Amino acid sequence: MNVLKTTWLAATLLLFTSLAQAADLTIEITRGSDRATPIAIVPFADGDDLPQDIAQIVSDDLERSGYFEPLERRAMFDRPASREEVRFGEWGALDVRYLVVGRVSREDDGYRIGYELMDVSGERRMLGETVTTGRSELRDAAHYISDQIFEAITDIRGAFSTRIAYVTSSGIGPDTQYALHVADADGRNSQQILSSDEPIMSPAWSPDGGKLAYVSFETERPAIYIQDLASGRRVRATSFEGLNSAPTWSPDGRRLAMALSKDGQPEIYVMDIGARDVRRVTNNSSIDTEPAWSPDGRSLLFTSDRSGGPQIYRLDLDSGEEERLTFTGNYNARARFAPDGEAIFLIHRGNNGFQVARQDLESGRLVALTEAGHAESPSVAPNGTMVIFATRQAGNGVLGGISADGRASFRLPAAQGDVREPAWSPFLN
Amino acid sequence: MQLKPYARTLAIALSLAFVAGCSSTGGGQDGDSTGGTGGTGGTDGGGVSTGTADGRGINGDRDGREGQRATTDDRIPQTRTIYFEYDSDAIRSEFEPVLTAHARFLRANPSASVVLQGHTDERGTREYNLALGERRADAVESYLNVQGVSPSQVEVVSYGEERPAARGQNEQAYAQNRRVVFAY
Numbered sequence: 001m002n003v004l005k006t007t008w009l010a011a012t013l014l015l016f017t018s019l020a021q022a023a024d025l026t027i028e029i030t031r032g033s034d035r036a037t038p039i040a041i042v043p044f045a046d047g048d049d050l051p052q053d054i055a056q057i058v059s060d061d062l063e064r065s066g067y068f069e070p071l072e073r074r075a076m077f078d079r080p081a082s083r084e085e086v087r088f089g090e091w092g093a094l095d096v097r098y099l100v101v102g103r104v105s106r107e108d109d110g111y112r113i114g115y116e117l118m119d120v121s122g123e124r125r126m127l128g129e130t131v132t133t134g135r136s137e138l139r140d141a142a143h144y145i146s147d148q149i150f151e152a153i154t155d156i157r158g159a160f161s162t163r164i165a166y167v168t169s170s171g172i173g174p175d176t177q178y179a180l181h182v183a184d185a186d187g188r189n190s191q192q193i194l195s196s197d198e199p200i201m202s203p204a205w206s207p208d209g210g211k212l213a214y215v216s217f218e219t220e221r222p223a224i225y226i227q228d229l230a231s232g233r234r235v236r237a238t239s240f241e242g243l244n245s246a247p248t249w250s251p252d253g254r255r256l257a258m259a260l261s262k263d264g265q266p267e268i269y270v271m272d273i274g275a276r277d278v279r280r281v282t283n284n285s286s287i288d289t290e291p292a293w294s295p296d297g298r299s300l301l302f303t304s305d306r307s308g309g310p311q312i313y314r315l316d317l318d319s320g321e322e323e324r325l326t327f328t329g330n331y332n333a334r335a336r337f338a339p340d341g342e343a344i345f346l347i348h349r350g351n352n353g354f355q356v357a358r359q360d361l362e363s364g365r366l367v368a369l370t371e372a373g374h375a376e377s378p379s380v381a382p383n384g385t386m387v388i389f390a391t392r393q394a395g396n397g398v399l400g401g402i403s404a405d406g407r408a409s410f411r412l413p414a415a416q417g418d419v420r421e422p423a424w425s426p427f428l429n
Numbered sequence: 430m431q432l433k434p435y436a437r438t439l440a441i442a443l444s445l446a447f448v449a450g451c452s453s454t455g456g457g458q459d460g461d462s463t464g465g466t467g468g469t470g471g472t473d474g475g476g477v478s479t480g481t482a483d484g485r486g487i488n489g490d491r492d493g494r495e496g497q498r499a500t501t502d503d504r505i506p507q508t509r510t511i512y513f514e515y516d517s518d519a520i521r522s523e524f525e526p527v528l529t530a531h532a533r534f535l536r537a538n539p540s541a542s543v544v545l546q547g548h549t550d551e552r553g554t555r556e557y558n559l560a561l562g563e564r565r566a567d568a569v570e571s572y573l574n575v576q577g578v579s580p581s582q583v584e585v586v587s588y589g590e591e592r593p594a595a596r597g598q599n600e601q602a603y604a605q606n607r608r609v610v611f612a613y
Binding site for chain 1: 544551552553554555556557559560561563564567585586587588589591592593594595596597598
């Protein structure tokens with residue numbers, strides 16, 4: 001038993017201090033939603049010489065969500081900077097429903113950004129705020145503004161100020177290099193937090209956004225580690241004989257669900273992180289893996305091939321009762337709950353490959369969201385509006401995003417190498 | 430920044446000691462398959478496991494001197510990769526002689542040990558594939574145990590789809606990746 005070796009691994013601090021600035025991922029919108037709401041985000045006044053184009057970042061955020069269709073800049077006849085300067089009738093004639101204007105001024109050690117959101121047909125200001133920000137935090141400020149606008153219009157909390165973790169690999173065979181990265185939700189500001197010439201898998205965020213659990217083969221055996229993102233310190237949580245895989249945090253942050261094969265074939269276990277013990281919660285002769293917590297923490301989804309092929313099951317942690325959830329097709333795996341607990345997102349094998357699908361739990365109806373291909377590892381935004389996943393583009397591993405209704409999609413390709421296993425952070429503010 | 434240099438140095442030191450002590454040799458990576466459907470050749474050096482290159486060098490020298498097939502009980506069989514059908518952990522009949530040769534070597538050399546590295550192709554989800562890779566390696570382990578190999582000589586590590594031997598989204602690449610590697 002070497003659960004949670006408390007010895008902090010000495011190499012880690014060294015590792016973290018080297019925080020390589022990896023090549024960012026770049027967003028490509030591949031399909032806008034046909035139900036997107038027209039909005040215009042006017043370039044912010046006095047923002048021309050800033051290192052970041054705030055209005056463009058906001059525009060990209062809102063477009064990526066699938067909820068909005070930003071007006072192209074060249075169609076803007078006017079560049080108002082405040083409500084007083086807005087000629088509502090003319091914006092209305094462009095079929096713009098909402099309008100965002102703003103201005104930037106320099107402060108001693110940063111910037112002051114004022115912005116306003118207008119309902120064009122009502123000729124009404126819906127939101128107005130002034131944000132002050134440090135010199136290097138302009139992108140953060142822009143994502144914050146996106147969050148406020150998104151919530152003011154949709155009544156859904158924005159998730160643009162969140163982050164994603166993902167795994168990269170480059171090379172083939174013995175020379176393959178693996179790395180774990182954390183970046184902004186739009187793929188920018190990426191930081192490498194671990195690299196190894198052995199595989200790294202299954203990053204999972206703690207509910208407070210402060211830690212990542214993941215699997216690393218750095219000892220040439222799989223083991224689960226927990227790494228604190230601020231300090232870089234980490235601890236090996238499990239290194240049992242056999243598989244140590246698929247860690248996921250309970251909503252209260254006190255437990256990890258995982259798949260271990262120490263007792264034979266892979267089973268689901270729940271580890272109490274504080275008490276350092278693991279409890280086996282499934283028991284049968286087939287593969288059980290890929291656990292995911294329900295938002296209320298009372299049940300787990302998992303993948304099992306007890307029926308012959310992989311299907312999704314739900315385990316009630318109090319009663320121990322298990323229920324098969326998926327019946328469409330012969331391959332359904334790696335499910336994740338929607339934040340409201342009413343649907344699950346999973347990988348479904350259709351006629352031509354693997355795709356991200358959503359299954360409504362009430363009706364049991366499964367709907368494919370992406371084209372058939374090589375989809376893997378769906379991860380749901382904390383507000384439930386988007387799913388990020390891994391797929392392939394021209395043979396390379398890239399990240400893809402799809403709106404929860406399947407209408408809008410984007411890609412996040414890397415400049416080189418393969419990107420995969422995205423994990424969307426919880427809300428961080 | 431790398432995790433490995435320290436570990437690699439240590440492991441190489443240990444493995445050299447090990448090699449010197451019991452004449453166990455390295456190799457066993459994807460690239461050195463000499464049989465089966467892959468046939469990727471055995472020229473590329475290095476590998477997943479630390480110390481492999483050193484071990485392989487020694488092995489290569491011995492091969493050169495002796496210049497014969499690995500049929501004697503004191504040498505690790507040369508074919509160290511076997512391949513599987515899609516979504517299957519069944520040992521294909523063409524690879525039974527390979528397993529039999531490894532079983533004989535391990536029985537004859539109780540101090541030798543092997544890591545069975547299970548792999549899958551890239552289709553399907555990663556963590557489920559990790560389980561499928563383990564199932565393949567377990568099937569090999571069971572076969573060896575039935576042939577009288579001590580369980581203490583055999584360890585299973587699954588890599589799932591994380592260490593492909595071949596790149597590409599086609600059946601040829603997939604077939605090379607669905608494998609179990611004997612890593613001594």
